[in-house]
Amino acid sequence: GAVVSQHPSWVICKSGTSVKIECRSLDFQATTMFWYRQFPKQSLMLMATSNEGSKATYEQGVEKDKFLINHASLTLSTLTVTSAHPEDSSFYICSARYGSASGADNEQFFGPGTRLTVL
Amino acid sequence: AQSVTQLGSHVSVSEGALVLLRCNYSSSVPPYLFWYVQYPNQGLQLLLKYTSAATLVKGINGFEAEFKKSETSFHLTKPSAHMSDAAEYFCAVSGRFQKLVFGTGTRLLVSP
Numbered sequence: 630g631a632v633v634s635q636h637p638s639w640v641i642c643k644s645g646t647s648v649k650i651e652c653r654s655l656d657f658q659a660t661t662m663f664w665y666r667q668f669p670k671q672s673l674m675l676m677a678t679s680n681e682g683s684k685a686t687y688e689q690g691v692e693k694d695k696f697l698i699n700h701a702s703l704t705l706s707t708l709t710v711t712s713a714h715p716e717d718s719s720f721y722i723c724s725a726r727y728g729s730a731s732g733a734d735n736e737q738f739f740g741p742g743t744r745l746t747v748l
Numbered sequence: 749a750q751s752v753t754q755l756g757s758h759v760s761v762s763e764g765a766l767v768l769l770r771c772n773y774s775s776s777v778p779p780y781l782f783w784y785v786q787y788p789n790q791g792l793q794l795l796l797k798y799t800s801a802a803t804l805v806k807g808i809n810g811f812e813a814e815f816k817k818s819e820t821s822f823h824l825t826k827p828s829a830h831m832s833d834a835a836e837y838f839c840a841v842s843g844r845f846q847k848l849v850f851g852t853g854t855r856l857l858v859s860p
Contacts, residue, residue, distance in 0.1 A: 635791075663847075663848075671853070672838060672851060672852045672853050673792075673838070675848070678847065720789075722792070737848060739784075739792040739793070741790055742790060742791045744789065
């Protein structure tokens with residue numbers, strides 16, 4: 630099956646620093662990748678949708694200058710949390726979807742998540 | 749717009765008992781429905797999905813779900829719970845623009 634990896638699996642950083650999280654599709658080319666955020670004991674909230682070679686589409690309320698997304702290739706998307714603060718601490722999960730056309734049954738394959746803790 | 753309501757933030761069953769996790773959806777277009785499972789500190793794993801084919805969908809690990817349009821429901825069931833089924837379960841709906849909208853999740857607790 631399709632495998633998505635994330636790196637790092639967890640990271641602790643100081644307030645004010647930037648953190649980069651990588652999302653890779655290991656055995657397929659992902660035309661679209663998604664970034665989610667999950668607070669403890671809560672559901673996943675979509676942050677942005679990223680298509681290879683184009684700018685990410687951010688959900689309402691998500692600061693695009695704070696959460697920089699780059700989808701440079703069909704197998705790699707990165708999320709950079711800039712000037713991180715304690716309220717950015719969360720579990721970040723990416724997913725990847727392959728397939729060309731429309732059709733909502735194109736399955737999303739999820740990465741294992743990255744736990745970010747900002748001190 | 750799409751939305752999902754999962755009834756019950758926690759469901760407790762005994763090992764060997766029937767598992768029933770409820771999901772109701774709202775969608776202005778024909779929905780695509782999914783059930784995912786999440787173990788602690790892990791990503792999501794797809795259990796099953798409904799994509800307008802058979803209304804009774806069989807998934808992995810013995811789970812199945814039935815799409816009932818008249819009731820706008822997509823409840824997840826398993827005849828006999830195992831200890832390893834203890835996890836968080838999310839129902840999700842996808843519409844025209846293919847973004848997944850997740851429910852709030854249901855934690856399944858399985859006691860010996």
